[in-house]
Amino acid sequence: MDEDSVDALVATAPDGIDFDGLHVGREEDRYTFETPEESHEDLGKDDFRSVATDSPYAANWYFWHATAPQAEPRWAFLRWLEGAESAPVPERYDALSGGRTTEWGELAVTVSLTEDGGRVYDLRHEADVGTAVDDLDTYEDPAAARDIAKHDDRGRYRPLKTAPSLQRGWAFPSLGPAALLEAVHTFYPATVQNWYREREGELDVTHWHETVERQTGIYGVVKTWDRGEGYEHVNWVAEACCDDSQCLKRREWGYDADTDLDVDGGDGEFPCREPCSLVVSAARKWTKLEAEEPQTYEFELTPSEKAQVEAIVDAVADGRAADIREADTADGANRYRARFLRAKLFDDDGNLCGVETDD
């Protein structure tokens, strides 16, 4: 612990300190310094400084009051990363000396101690934990997270920050606490604040019905999809967009305050407090499509062809189509298989089995 930190402790002592097992006080010119491991009373200033300089409890106090960002959500998140509310200082410092890793979506944050009792944070993709930092592209400025977050490993734009498609191969090996929070914000905006609100029992959830009722302009049409005839359509939306395979937020909104959805909201660490702009935008499309009346069509398919159509829908829905090997004709969604089906069953206008689509 350096001189400035000790100065701060001396200056705060008259107000009394009771933090993470450290108790400090001053009466007249005599100081007390107490931790679960040691107890000193009636110390002169020099002795007090000497005791404080050697104590991890004092350095810990300084970090949390002078170095760490003080805004409650940020502070609480940093505390959570090192298990500060449950692990006493010696145990915590033992864990931090080797680095303590916590996952946040696809991010992994590893907290370590600095020589002066502060903290340094390593941020990377959770799948890259264990990879030597020399094998990763390293960054210092949290703003570099913008470009990393923008595209997936295949170079496709990621409009949804919390989609489980964060690219790998990068690391921010030595961020300070404020820079770590900025980087986490850039990867997963507002997740720390909403997680904190939820912990405090103050998460302001806006449910589906309320969200669509609020829409205007080109999205105003979505409110016509709620017809007071149940919420099956919202189950389908949530299954399509909000499943853990699509978004790492844990869905906390339902149809309305009294009606949960029937599909899984996910296991994510941070909550989703209302349908996002992607959901509303997709819902606009479905509102229009679902206004159509079903028709009866007659197609002749072999059993394998019917199964193949289902396999193609599954492969696209699971984002698997691009991964199917070129020669894997056992997979119904294989490109050659799909091209054969099209060659055999589509007419020149792209109609399945030559059956025209009724408007």
Place this chain on the structure above:
Amino acid sequence: MEEALVIAAHGSHLNAESSTPTFSHADTIRATGAFDEVREVFWKEEPSFREGLRTVDAEEVYLVPLFISEGYFTEQVIPREFRLDEWDPEMWDSDGTSATHATLTADDTGQTVHYCGPVGTHDSMSDVIVQRAKSVTDDPDVGEGFGLAVVGHGTERNENSAKAIEYHAQRIGEMDRFDEVQALFMDEDPEVDDVTDYFESEDVVVVPLFIADGYHTQEDIPEDMGLTDDYRTGWDTPETVDGHDIWYAGAVGTEPLMADVVLERAADAGADVSGAIEQVREETGNGNPATGD
């Protein structure tokens, strides 16, 4: 008391570069240290308009819409999504281009929000248009012998959209800098398709009043003006069309001096940022106000 600047922009689900100018102007302002925090918030990206305010710690927020005109977004969407429940468009007391700011309280966070008019209608936007003309011609003295076209969307969804274009075209005309200045539109007369019909000058700088480059500025307008038959094959700057040299500038919102307009909006709402304004003008506009005042 800590103060934050929040820049509200449209963003995109489809175009990865839509948000780039927003981040770039925010970075410029961040570097001045004029605000304790600067945060970018989006309609189509994250943090969303709904959750932007909770990501800044300051109790006092200057909220500047990075939009071109007053209308649907500035009057309905932004106040609603930011939960400025007391909002009423009358609070701006605007004729369509004269909004300055209104002070409100955000219902979900309790922050004091100075809700500013959009960047596009601020007087200093005229300077950015001129600066854009300087940038595209690489000539700080551009003006004499040149025509300038300011291009906008038109009234398709919002009559104030055309007002903002005409407002700046008129102001730049009054500077007597360019030989001719004309407002042109994508979906109404005078149309940008006929750009060469509206100018006698051989050289014409065309500046679209859009925040970000995208479909309109990089595909529609270049093809409509005849700069190219297919936007994918690109065009030259200048490109010759009907005997005129067209200097097509792309979206004005990508011009670095835009950061100044954002600051001016906050300053008009009471933020103490005169030093930052001077610094940003120096860094991004050669320190020369195009109006000469």
